[in-house]
Amino acid sequence: MKKHTTNIIILILIAQILVSSAFLIGKSYGTPIEYDVGFGTAPVIDGVVDGVTGEWASAEKLEIELFPDLSNQSDGLPIELWVLQAEPNLYILARFDLNDHNSIEYDNEFLGILIADWDADLNFTDAKIVQFSNISTNNYSYLDYHISDTIYYEDANPNGDCAAKLEGNQIVYEFSMPVKNKEGGIEDVELGHGIPFNFKIVFGKTADYPSGIIISNIFSIELQYPPRTPEVTFGELLMSISTIVIFSTIGAFFAYYIYRITRLKKEIERIRS
Amino acid sequence: MSKVKKDHLKSGTANRKQKLKEKSAYRSVILSAVIGGILLIISILLNGGYLSLFASEDLFLQTLDITVKVLVILFFFIFMTISIGNYKELTGKPLDLKLIVLIFIFSLIQAFRDSIVFSFSLIGLLLIMVYMFLVQEN
Secondary structure, eight states, X not given: OHHHHHHHHHHHHHHHHHHHHHTTOOOBTTBOEEEEEOBOOOOOOSXXXXXXXXXTTTSEEEEEEEBSOTTSOOSOEEEEEEEEEETTEEEEEEEEEOTTTTSGGGTTOEEEEEEEOTTSTTOEEEXXXXXXXXXXXXXXXXXEEEEXXXXXXXXXXXXXXXXXXXXXXXXXXXXXXXXXXXXXXXXXXXXXXXXXXXXXXXXXXXXXXXXXXXXXXXXXXXXXXXXXXXXXXXXXXXXXXXXXXXXXXXXXXXXXXXXXXXXXXXXXXXXXX | OHHHHHHHHHHHHHHHHHHHHHHHHHHHHHHHHHHHHHHHHXXXXXXXXXXXXXXXXXXXXXXXXXXXXXHHHHHHHHHHXXXXXXXXXXXXXXXXXXXXXXXXXXXXXXXXXXXXXXXXXXXXXXXXXXXXXXXXXX
């Protein structure tokens, strides 16, 4: 009997350890790492991080890795990812090193940011790509695409801005994209505050999408609301006025009743006489 | 002679009893009005949204918050009815339905910001009214 109890306890412990270990797996495909992004001053999109002006000082600084296979996250390329909001845009910077980055192998390098709508989970429908045509001469172009069934279509009205610059083996990509942009229509994902959006950062060496993508990773951003005094809605205003009116009325009647109580003795005497 | 004395004594006791009753009613008017006033101030703070007892999302604390708000309104109604009822008695008039309805409205309207508090207050006030009418009938 005692032996049975010990066996059951050991079995429960093993089961508990197995179940608990499942929650320790943080990075996996389909569960993006979430970040809250606050506000700062707008940086200049020129591919240079100006340390003197501290233009990216207030950015949310993250370190992630880009993997060839997101379901098997090993041997990733570590990149620095800085994210910052400054009205009316969201700014993203990616910085990383590669061996022989000046070589012809990377001449057509690109880095893209794919965005999924807030209710679309990991269905990325918007793409902002910096595509090099010649990295040694720093020739690049900014491409704004919308994606439908994995086919990339160029936007009729491109939104946002970008810049990239290679210095030694280190490259800096800078993006800016409008938040609450309704003019983009169906071509762009309309970023908004207070809702998490999934982003996919992709990197490749040939100007072909999506087949040219060799490494990627997914992260999630929740844009904070702009730091301003909260707007008082009409409903709230009406409620405040109603509260004052109602309680003032009750208070006035109560005050009148107290006044009548002070006169009560005299009134009783008047009734008696 | 003795009979007159006895009658005089009887009427004196009755007068004293009447005065004592009046005094007690007068005290009740003041005390109930003071308690009603305190409850009104608490109600302004809680039901007016100027003070929050529990800012927590916890269900138990939220229930407690609603209970306190409802009880404040119900006790306000009870004490004001007692106070005004005694006041009316002292002035020789009955507490009519019009006045009870007015106290009822003034009590219930304090819960206008919160539908749950309003619903429970309405049920509570109706129960008190039914109880009062039943007691009156008996």
